[in-house]
Amino acid sequence: MGNSRIIESNQTGLHDNLESTVRRHLAHPFRAPYADHSLALFDALKAWKEADGRPLVLDSCCGVGESTANLARRHPEAIVLGLDKSAARVEKHDHYKAESDNYRVVRGNLNDLWRLMVADGWAPTHHYLLYPNPWPKSSHLQRRWHGGPLFPSLLALGGQLELRSNWRLYLEEFQAALALAGHKGEFAPLPDAAPLTPFERKYGESGQPLHRLVCDLTKKS
Numbered sequence: 001m002g003n004s005r006i007i008e009s010n011q012t013g014l015h016d017n018l019e020s021t022v023r024r025h026l027a028h029p030f031r032a033p034y035a036d037h038s039l040a041l042f043d044a045l046k047a048w049k050e051a052d053g054r055p056l057v058l059d060s061c062c063g064v065g066e067s068t069a070n071l072a073r074r075h076p077e078a079i080v081l082g083l084d085k086s087a088a089r090v091e092k093h094d095h096y097k098a099e100s101d102n103y104r105v106v107r108g109n110l111n112d113l114w115r116l117m118v119a120d121g122w123a124p125t126h127h128y129l130l131y132p133n134p135w136p137k138s139s140h141l142q143r144r145w146h147g148g149p150l151f152p153s154l155l156a157l158g159g160q161l162e163l164r165s166n167w168r169l170y171l172e173e174f175q176a177a178l179a180l181a182g183h184k185g186e187f188a189p190l191p192d193a194a195p196l197t198p199f200e201r202k203y204g205e206s207g208q209p210l211h212r213l214v215c216d217l218t219k220k221s
């Protein structure tokens with residue numbers, strides 16, 4: 001049995017400022033300048049994607065990329081791109097490597113890369129966001145993906161979106177934020193399969209309930 005701590009938060013329900021925060025971000029595009037290294041990385045990723053030509057699956061916040069390798073096996077018809085800003089995590093990927101060559105695990109910052117992808121018309125068929133940092137303090141709402149300025153870019157990427165978390169409230173807020181943007185997110189049971197990621201394994205071994213939210217971003221309700 002693992003002993004991962006259950007998320008503790010001073011929030012008991014959806015954040016009071018969720019709606020106003022999400023509406024503000026939906027109304028105002030995020031205009032922070034791109035880092036030079038993100039622009040260079042984006043050009044390299046674009047060349048990889050165009051040279052291959054298969055549909056794209058995104059694994060955002062992929063950590064060590066165990067999920068990316070698993071998703072590459074699950075999506076042999078596609079190329080899978082795992083992105084994480086932590087060099088320490090990405091550098092551990094060799095340990096989790098799959099034999100398939102239809103994927104990459106790359107260090108990169110989604111704050112720039114999602115916007116660059118949207119601007120260039122990328123349309124992943126599937127987008128996985130597995131165990132994002134929860135930022136459970138209520139003062140950290142804007143650090144959660146649905147409370148931050150990148151939320152419209154995440155929506156604009158489209159595809160079949162899947163989030164997983166050990167903090168149900170994160171996904172309930174995400175679902176409410178999706179609804180504000182006209183999308184329907186639905187809770188779905190986790191498949192009865194081996195853990196997709198190290199965090200999923202760690203939380204599962206600690207007996208924590210795990211939650212999964214899916215949304216077809218190609219549809220508006």
Ligand SMILES: C[S@@+](CC[C@H](N)C(=O)[O-])C[C@H]1O[C@@H](n2cnc3c(N)ncnc32)[C@H](O)[C@@H]1O
Nearest residue numbers: 061062063084085086109110130131197198199
């Ligand atoms: C809790 S870990 C989960 C990692 C992995 N999905 C798993 O389940 O094992 C969250 C990850 O999000 C990454 N992350 C957070 N903000 C990011 C950003 N702006 N760009 C890229 N990665 C980011 C962190 O570096 C961290 O590895």
